Amino acid sequence: MKIIIAGAGAMGSRFGLMLHRANHEVVFVDGWQDHIDEINKNGLQANFNGEEIVENIPIYNQNEISKINYSADLVILFTKAMQLDNMLQSISNLLHERTKVLCLLNGIGHEDTIEKYVPYDNILLGNTMWTSGIEGPGKVKLFGDGSVDLQNLGVGQKQIANEVIEALNQAGLNAQYSSNILSSIYKKACVNGTMNGLCTILDCNIADFGKTSYEDRIINQIVDEFIAIADAQNIPLNKDEILDQIKSSYNLETIGLHYPSMYQDLIINHRLTEIDYINGVIVRKGEQYQIATPYCTFLTELIHTKEELLGVK
Numbered sequence: 188m189k190i191i192i193a194g195a196g197a198m199g200s201r202f203g204l205m206l207h208r209a210n211h212e213v214v215f216v217d218g219w220q221d222h223i224d225e226i227n228k229n230g231l232q233a234n235f236n237g238e239e240i241v242e243n244i245p246i247y248n249q250n251e252i253s254k255i256n257y258s259a260d261l262v263i264l265f266t267k268a269m270q271l272d273n274m275l276q277s278i279s280n281l282l283h284e285r286t287k288v289l290c291l292l293n294g295i296g297h298e299d300t301i302e303k304y305v306p307y308d309n310i311l312l313g314n315t316m317w318t319s320g321i322e323g324p325g326k327v328k329l330f331g332d333g334s335v336d337l338q339n340l341g342v343g344q345k346q347i348a349n350e351v352i353e354a355l356n357q358a359g360l361n362a363q364y365s366s367n368i369l370s371s372i373y374k375k376a377c378v379n380g381t382m383n384g385l386c387t388i389l390d391c392n393i394a395d396f397g398k399t400s401y402e403d404r405i406i407n408q409i410v411d412e413f414i415a416i417a418d419a420q421n422i423p424l425n426k427d428e429i430l431d432q433i434k435s436s437y438n439l440e441t442i443g444l445h446y447p448s449m450y451q452d453l454i455i456n457h458r459l460t461e462i463d464y465i466n467g468v469i470v471r472k473g474e475q476y477q478i479a480t481p482y483c484t485f486l487t488e489l490i491h492t493k494e495e496l497l498g499v500k
């Protein structure tokens with residue numbers, strides 16, 4: 188399959204690298220010039236489950252899209268939430284009638300942005316439990332295991348979702364069809380709505396948070412707020428399943444050692460976070476539906492306070 192990865196940071200690099208190694212034709216598009224220069228010069232360098240590897244994958248700046256003479260079957264969106272609109276604008280000339288677009292960003296509501304640029308029938312929504320970390324321009328660290336859930340938005344487009352699932356699975360990405368992707372997205376948002384903000388404020392990895400005596404109480408409160416908001420929109424969620432998924436992330440063999448992407452953004456790289464697309468969505472929808480969301484509100488405010496303290500813009 189011809190695949191464009193739009194947003195070749197930590198996660199885009201992981202997916203691009205694994206798909207390239209499975210013989211798919213991958214092209215990266217990104218906006219970080221040092222990263223682009225390093226990949227063009229020395230290839231994408233990865234510590235891939237302990238092994239140092241280098242893969243040569245073409246990469247272009249999103250401002251030089253006209254240089255891409257490439258009609259993709261699939262675009263995988265992997266920007267940060269606040270970069271999504273800008274990236275879609277940049278790549279709009281690469282989106283042909285048959286180009287499918289899969290969104291794997293964390294957070295809630297990205298379909299509203301994507302629909303401005305992509306026909307509804309070509310949109311696939313998904314989420315992933317894979318992880319990744321950028322060590323510097325052109326260099327990523329990839330460890331642990333993961334999975335992908337995805338679904339077509341357009342009615343009757345399941346065949347398209349299945350073709351994408353097959354391509355991802357050829358690369359070992361453990362993709363599966365979700366019969367209710369909005370539930371899956373809310374379920375994953377509960378993991379991010381707890382682990383990302385909490386590990387960032389508490390300066391710890393997922394496993395360390397899981398060892399504290401407060402973990403159960405805090406995650407229960409936050410998950411209850413996500414469930415109340417999902418319920419108001421008739422999105423079914425199963426609390427036990429969500430708590431199991433969060434608690435299984437504490438495991439050292441899966442992603443326990445991972446510092447969530449929000450930690451990488453704010454604490455390591457002093458960059459703005461996606462909090463407004465995760466807990467912040469729950470706060471805004473809580474105001475709309477008149478549902479109290481004190482834990483999500485406090486966590487959102489704490490993260491914004493930390494952004495201010497670190498002078499992040």
Ligand SMILES: NC(=O)C1=CN([C@@H]2O[C@H](COP(=O)(O)OP(=O)(O)OC[C@H]3O[C@@H](n4cnc5c(N)ncnc54)[C@H](OP(=O)(O)O)[C@@H]3O)[C@@H](O)[C@H]2O)C=CC1
Nearest residue numbers: 194195196197198199218219265266267292293318319448
């Ligand atoms: N990292 C993870 O483990 C996971 C992340 N996700 C989600 O996947 C999506 C993509 O996240 P992720 O891959 O972590 O994002 P990254 O921050 O690694 O990359 C996103 C973009 O940020 C810019 N960028 C990244 N690092 C730097 C830097 N040091 N200096 C300057 N620019 C930089 C680049 O674009 P530009 O220059 O145009 O700004 C890049 O395309 C997000 O929605 C995230 O929540 C989901 C699961 C796990």
Ligand SMILES: CC(C)(CO)C(=O)C(=O)O
Nearest residue numbers: 318378379382383447448
């Ligand atoms: C790995 C996980 C699930 C941690 O919350 C994630 O999505 C992230 O780091 O953003």
